[in-house]
Amino acid sequence: xxxxxxxxxxxxxxxxxxxxxxxxxxxxxxxxxxxxxxxxxxxxxxxxxxxxxxxxxxxxxxxxxxxxxxxxxxxxxxxxxxxxxxxxxxxxxxxxxxxxxxxxxxxxxxxxxxxxxxxxxxxxxxxxxxxxxxxxxxxxxxxxxxxxxxxxxxxxxxxxxxxxxxxxxxxxxxxxxxxxxxxxxxxxxxxxxxxxxxxxxxxxxxxxxxxxxxxxxxxxxxxxxxxxxxxxxxxxxxxxxxx
Amino acid sequence: xxxxxxxxxxxxxxxxxxxxxxxxxxxxxxxxxxxxxxxxxxxxxxxxxxxxxxxxxxxxxxxxxxxxxxxxxxxxxxxxxxxxxxxxxxxxxxxxxxxxxxxxxxxxxxxxxxxxxxxxxxxxxxxxxxxxxxxxxxxxxxxxxxxxxxxxxxxxxxxxxxxxxxxxxxxxxxxxxxxxxxxxxxxxxxxxxxxxxxxxxxxxxxxxxxxxxxxxxxxxxxxxxxxxxxxxxxxxxxxxxxx
Amino acid sequence: xxxxxxxxxxxxxxxxxxxxxxxxxxxxxxxxxxxxxxxxxxxxxxxxxxxxxxxxxxxxxxxxxxxxxxxxxxxxxxxxxxxxxxxxxxxxxxxxxxxxxxxxxxxxxxxxxxxxxxxxxxxxxxxxxxxxxxxxxxxxxxxxxxxxxxxxxxxxxxxxxxxxxxxxxxxxxxxxxxxxxxxxxxxxxxxxxxxxxxxxxxxxxxxxxxxxxxxxxxxxxxxxxxxxxxxxxxxxxxxxxxx
Amino acid sequence: xxxxxxxxxxxxxxxxxxxxxxxxxxxxxxxxxxxxxxxxxxxxxxxxxxxxxxxxxxxxxxxxxxxxxxxxxxxxxxxxxxxxxxxxxxxxxxxxxxxxxxxxxxxxxxxxxxxxxxxxxxxxxxxxxxxxxxxxxxxxxxxxxxxxxxxxxxxxxxxxxxxxxxxxxxxxxxxxxxxxxxxxxxxxxxxxxxxxxxxxxxxxxxxxxxxxxxxxxxxxxxxxxxxxxxxxxxxxxxxxxxx
Numbered sequence: 001x002x003x004x005x006x007x008x009x010x011x012x013x014x015x016x017x018x019x020x021x022x023x024x025x026x027x028x029x030x031x032x033x034x035x036x037x038x039x040x041x042x043x044x045x046x047x048x049x050x051x052x053x054x055x056x057x058x059x060x061x062x063x064x065x066x067x068x069x070x071x072x073x074x075x076x077x078x079x080x081x082x083x084x085x086x087x088x089x090x091x092x093x094x095x096x097x098x099x100x101x102x103x104x105x106x107x108x109x110x111x112x113x114x115x116x117x118x119x120x121x122x123x124x125x126x127x128x129x130x131x132x133x134x135x136x137x138x139x140x141x142x143x144x145x146x147x148x149x150x151x152x153x154x155x156x157x158x159x160x161x162x163x164x165x166x167x168x169x170x171x172x173x174x175x176x177x178x179x180x181x182x183x184x185x186x187x188x189x190x191x192x193x194x195x196x197x198x199x200x201x202x203x204x205x206x207x208x209x210x211x212x213x214x215x216x217x218x219x220x221x222x223x224x225x226x227x228x229x230x231x232x233x234x235x236x237x238x239x240x241x242x243x
Numbered sequence: 244x245x246x247x248x249x250x251x252x253x254x255x256x257x258x259x260x261x262x263x264x265x266x267x268x269x270x271x272x273x274x275x276x277x278x279x280x281x282x283x284x285x286x287x288x289x290x291x292x293x294x295x296x297x298x299x300x301x302x303x304x305x306x307x308x309x310x311x312x313x314x315x316x317x318x319x320x321x322x323x324x325x326x327x328x329x330x331x332x333x334x335x336x337x338x339x340x341x342x343x344x345x346x347x348x349x350x351x352x353x354x355x356x357x358x359x360x361x362x363x364x365x366x367x368x369x370x371x372x373x374x375x376x377x378x379x380x381x382x383x384x385x386x387x388x389x390x391x392x393x394x395x396x397x398x399x400x401x402x403x404x405x406x407x408x409x410x411x412x413x414x415x416x417x418x419x420x421x422x423x424x425x426x427x428x429x430x431x432x433x434x435x436x437x438x439x440x441x442x443x444x445x446x447x448x449x450x451x452x453x454x455x456x457x458x459x460x461x462x463x464x465x466x467x468x469x470x471x472x473x474x475x476x477x478x479x480x481x482x483x484x485x486x
Numbered sequence: 487x488x489x490x491x492x493x494x495x496x497x498x499x500x501x502x503x504x505x506x507x508x509x510x511x512x513x514x515x516x517x518x519x520x521x522x523x524x525x526x527x528x529x530x531x532x533x534x535x536x537x538x539x540x541x542x543x544x545x546x547x548x549x550x551x552x553x554x555x556x557x558x559x560x561x562x563x564x565x566x567x568x569x570x571x572x573x574x575x576x577x578x579x580x581x582x583x584x585x586x587x588x589x590x591x592x593x594x595x596x597x598x599x600x601x602x603x604x605x606x607x608x609x610x611x612x613x614x615x616x617x618x619x620x621x622x623x624x625x626x627x628x629x630x631x632x633x634x635x636x637x638x639x640x641x642x643x644x645x646x647x648x649x650x651x652x653x654x655x656x657x658x659x660x661x662x663x664x665x666x667x668x669x670x671x672x673x674x675x676x677x678x679x680x681x682x683x684x685x686x687x688x689x690x691x692x693x694x695x696x697x698x699x700x701x702x703x704x705x706x707x708x709x710x711x712x713x714x715x716x717x718x719x720x721x722x723x724x725x726x727x728x729x
Numbered sequence: 730x731x732x733x734x735x736x737x738x739x740x741x742x743x744x745x746x747x748x749x750x751x752x753x754x755x756x757x758x759x760x761x762x763x764x765x766x767x768x769x770x771x772x773x774x775x776x777x778x779x780x781x782x783x784x785x786x787x788x789x790x791x792x793x794x795x796x797x798x799x800x801x802x803x804x805x806x807x808x809x810x811x812x813x814x815x816x817x818x819x820x821x822x823x824x825x826x827x828x829x830x831x832x833x834x835x836x837x838x839x840x841x842x843x844x845x846x847x848x849x850x851x852x853x854x855x856x857x858x859x860x861x862x863x864x865x866x867x868x869x870x871x872x873x874x875x876x877x878x879x880x881x882x883x884x885x886x887x888x889x890x891x892x893x894x895x896x897x898x899x900x901x902x903x904x905x906x907x908x909x910x911x912x913x914x915x916x917x918x919x920x921x922x923x924x925x926x927x928x929x930x931x932x933x934x935x936x937x938x939x940x941x942x943x944x945x946x947x948x949x950x951x952x953x954x955x956x957x958x959x960x961x962x963x964x965x966x967x968x969x970x971x972x
Binding site: 044 | 439445472
């Protein structure tokens with residue numbers, strides 16, 4: 001069942017240790033088949049060097065295990081919640097990457113301070129509200145998804161244009177059109193969190209990027225007029241036209 | 244004598260350089276056979292790439308060498324003291340991992356600021372009091388164990404729920420039910436010390452986790468109702484129930 | 487066409503991940519044949535582990551693609567501008583190396599605080615002015631070159647003696663007589679940015695090097711009286727004479 | 730000539746990149762044959778992956794090249810000065826390791842804040858005075874040795890008990906009874922500089938170790954009563970006696 005997706009999710013999971021985003025088993029990636037309404041996720045607590053594609057667990061959008069001998073990630077209810085409320089995402093990743101965790105522990109957004117940020121995230125990456133005592137005791141992992149979605153709604157953010165969030169006191173979640181892109185976004189978040197930290201120690205000036213620079217970098221890589229990379233009609237033309 | 248335990252202790256020692264917890268020979272792991280009242284420890288000053296399982300030294304709970312041609316770790320009296328006073332631990336590790344040492348040098352606890360901490364340590368990891376001049380001159384390594392045990396007693400801490408301590412001006416000790424788990428705990432301490440440092444530079448707000456979040460994360464992984472990983476009755480059920 | 491230069495530019499590009507200067511595809515190196523007025527540059531968005539020498543794109547000094555099936559780097563107009571206005575440079579590199587980016591985000595020069603800096607950069611490495619809204623919307627990448635050149639002119643800097651600049655909010659560009667030397671200069675900038683950051687956190691004293699020390703270190707490695715390395719008449723003689 | 734010493738110095742040089750102490754060619758190790766009054770040093774500017782034992786240059790205590798086709802390190806006059814004024818050292822190493830350089834740039838000693846420091850350095854590692862304009866122009870590398878020796882004299886330090894110094898605005902020199910031990914000391918300095926930096930950011934309290942703790946750790950590893958490691962009469966006995 002879903003063998004190709006399992007392979008894809010397996011490979012995305014295996015990127016996490018390579019990119020320095022996880023220690024031990026502290027991370028998980030999932031990917032969804034929207035037509036079938038099923039998603040595939042890493043099993044809970046299995047070390048990366050023992051992981052195999054066939055270990056991936058298949059879960060439906062009620063959060064029920066549909067196939068697999070192993071327990072799915074304990075963060076499965078968070079993934080379920082996000083897939084249900086962010087209908088255009090195809091993959092989700094959760095890590096405890098250390099720079100993003102530092103901002104989550106400080107209960108601070110990862111602000112947009114440089115163009116690497118703007119290439120991937122159109123706004124600050126928000127730190128979602130910490131869960132209340134009641135939310136934690138009632139349904140911890142489900143409510144972890146809920147606080148992310150609520151934060152995007154309250155701030156009027158577009159989850160496709162800003163494909164990540166911190167959960168305060170906990171760590172980052174990132175997503176994207178595919179599991180692979182979700183992992184890419186998680187790595188970008190880690191890189192810019194490190195850079196932001198150092199910039200914020202160097203000066204107390206307000207370093208937020210102006211909107212026109214966010215626009216330029218974000219739309220250089222995304223949307224109809226993108227011209228970065230090889231897969232768009234605009235790029236070679238742009239290179240010639242610009243000089 | 245104790246060949247299996249020697250192999251286990253050897254392998255746990257070899258994890259230290261792999262996990263980035265030691266430079267040169269600056270660390271040691273031991274493991275105990277509680278029935279025989281004997282423990283096995285790394286020899287003193289032997290480089291990791293020359294270490295062999297049969298080099299491990301067997302020591303009794305009076306701190307006397309029972310088997311082995313080499314000198315045991317110079318920290319042996321600390322291990323002896325801890326095994327005698329923390330009767331449920333099966334392995335001990337001492338490192339000079341740099342982030343934990345930085346907190347030890349600052350004479351500060353590693354505070355519980357994020358859920359990675361809470362997954363492993365139920366409270367702040369305490370910085371035990373620095374030794375007095377008399378304690379250092381009388382029995383330095385033995386009193387290093389004594390200050391740890393005294394600190395746990397004075398603060399009313401449970402050494403099983405918070406399986407590590409800093410010795411002020413010196414560095415971290417960690418322990419656990421097995422040598423392997425002790426090394427895991429030492430790595431978690433190093434990771435959260437790094438994250439805490441950065442969070443504490445980002446803001447001067449009080450970032451301590453609330454007790455209900457410590458409870459949730461700690462008991463998600465420990466005890467009768469744990470549901471993380473593959474080895475418990477609750478986890479798959481939980482994944483279904485939660486959504 | 488330009489097969490040797492393509493090989494040289496390819497090898498310089500492949501140094502970027504080895505030296506820890508890039509994540510993913512975030513960097514590019516070019517090299518110029520001044521006689522032909524053509525330069526060779528990395529294609530846009532191609533991962534380093536898939537890159538081949540024959541993928542390099544040939545561009546003229548109007549910024550037009552002369553040979554190559556792929557789109558050139560989206561930063562091509564910046565390279566074109568710099569080659570046109572810094573006539574003695576033979577190679578250019580752009581990265582998003584994290585320490586240099588932190589200074590760029592903080593809108594701060596990388597100051598000359600130690601002799602490693604002085605060995606390669608004769609002055610502070612300047613943070614060029616951020617682009618205005620009009621400059622960004624009119625010709626973003628071309629104007630990125632323009633702000634660098636303008637900054638060198640306004641401050642009276644010699645682009646051969648200080649072969650790098652930060653673009654504020656963005657990141658570093660470095661250059662040199664060859665693509666290989668440009669990459670070397672980019673790595674030096676990253677190293678000294680890290681050291682400067684830490685020195686600036688340790689103390690608020692003014693740590694700028696005096697001019698006579700900049701002179702000594704810079705001219706020990708550059709110009710007619712250089713005596714570092716194997717390729718000059720002065721060095722062995724110097725070693726004898728000095729004591 | 731001196732083939733064994735050349736091999737030893739070669740191997741010590743090759744440790745520098747492995748221990749993360751150098752980028753490119755920025756470092757050099759030498760070792761001396763005190764009976765012959767000759768020392769062996771790395772050639773100037775040769776990359777580590779091209780270095781061979783037979784490339785090592787033989788220099789006498791006047792700083793004259795006695796054997797070798799290549800130029801010796803441009804820091805040769807510093808080595809000569811140190812060998813002449815610190816008569817018991819057998820090896821010297823100079824690096825630009827980044828944490829030690831940060832303290833040198835800040836013109837600050839690396840203070841004794843933890844027992845890893847005390848195991849190797851009996852006091853703070855001093856930042857020698859920056860050279861004056863006259864000293865730089867007259868004999869830069871020779872006077873680099875002079876400021877180190879002068880600093881040890883002025884502060885009444887024992888160069889065997891504190892086998893390293895920073896040169897302000899420049900970087901660290903370390904030494905020891907052999908080239909290998911000198912490299913070890915250079916690595917310890919780098920490790921404790923990193924730990925000190927972080928401890929000093931965590932708190933503004935005075936964290937200097939008390940003298941009795943410096944005594945305990947230093948003499949646990951050095952001198953007639955040392956009991957760390959395998960090569961002394963006291964260690965096994967100590968392990969037994971202490972508990």
